[in-house]
Amino acid sequence: MGAVSLRWDEIEAEHASLLNALLRIRVLAAESKLSAAVLLPACLDLVRRFEEHFSHEERIMAAAAYPEAVAHHRHHQVLLARLLAICSRMTKEETVEIEQLQLALQTLFDDAIGVDAPFREFLEQKS
């Protein structure tokens, strides 16, 4: 029982840290006066953080024999592609529209967290 809830705690801690990274981008956007050149490295760092989180989560899913693991992996790939598309817009423009950026990142985050709910239920049922 303990091991299962511990694993979910790890996932939750990573979700909280990803949310903090999103909030930092908002602050950075304000401080840099919406400079795309300043925000691009932060956006690429966010890609790396999401990649790490997704692969960690997928290792936990594999260890728990989660039946939806393959579909979930595909969804993670879609989310990464969406995030990369957000970053690549910054390579083409000098400034970013912060409301648009924030909405895109928040929507992506909500989607990423939302689809984890069935996995949480699965882990709870196993415990």
Ligand SMILES: [Fe+2]
């Ligand atoms: Fe997650």
Ligand SMILES: [Fe+2]
């Ligand atoms: Fe996930």
